[in-house]
Amino acid sequence: xxxxxxxxxxxxxxxxxxxxxxxxxxxxxxxxxxxxxxxxxxxxxxxxxxxxxxxxxxxxxxxxxxxxxxxxxxxxxxxxxxxxxxxxxxxxxxxxxxxxxxxxxxxxxxxxxxxxxx
Amino acid sequence: xxxxxxxxxxxxxxxxxxxxxxxxxxxxxxxxxxxxxxxxxxxxxxxxxxxxxxxxxxxxxxxxxxxxxxxxxxxxxxxxxxxxxxxxxxxxxxxxxxxxxxxxxxxxxxxx
Numbered sequence: 001x002x003x004x005x006x007x008x009x010x011x012x013x014x015x016x017x018x019x020x021x022x023x024x025x026x027x028x029x030x031x032x033x034x035x036x037x038x039x040x041x042x043x044x045x046x047x048x049x050x051x052x053x054x055x056x057x058x059x060x061x062x063x064x065x066x067x068x069x070x071x072x073x074x075x076x077x078x079x080x081x082x083x084x085x086x087x088x089x090x091x092x093x094x095x096x097x098x099x100x101x102x103x104x105x106x107x108x109x110x111x112x113x114x115x116x117x118x
Numbered sequence: 119x120x121x122x123x124x125x126x127x128x129x130x131x132x133x134x135x136x137x138x139x140x141x142x143x144x145x146x147x148x149x150x151x152x153x154x155x156x157x158x159x160x161x162x163x164x165x166x167x168x169x170x171x172x173x174x175x176x177x178x179x180x181x182x183x184x185x186x187x188x189x190x191x192x193x194x195x196x197x198x199x200x201x202x203x204x205x206x207x208x209x210x211x212x213x214x215x216x217x218x219x220x221x222x223x224x225x226x227x228x229x230x
Binding site: 033035040042043044045048050056059090094105106107109111112 | 163219
């Protein structure tokens, strides 16, 4: 049981390049999320997918796109990377089949992806 | 949308002392308040959570309190140990399968 797996762990891009961060979970969770973490800013939500087939913007969606490929996979794409997108990106999932009162809200995070845009 | 404020941003305590981290939230509809601990270079992990139908919850040395009227909640760590040193995040969300909004984090340092 791997939990949440995200790739790559490290990536260096030049301004204007594109890339996709991949995320997969094997816990049969309904909801998946992409956060970015910057010093002093905490974890800021980029996009989330409450269930398969739906995606919604979070606090900082500009410059990003997402795809919920299936129930397991949720990818984050940077179409034209900018230095302001240098950050650590975390994918997370939540929401088993047991319902709200039994811990469905608990987020399980991936190990993180450190992205540097030059 | 929801806004979560967290204080202090840094906190240093002597080993064995208590530590308190406070958070406020803006959306009165929020009903789930988790706390995550992130050790250096690691992923955030849930340490305790509380739902709006409960005012206090305790798990060994950690406890959370919730004041719905004032829209604030707090994390209390007693008898701190060096391994408690980490960044702690509070968060708030509404119901199941909804987005979770985090505070900006508190870096706790426990001095041996």
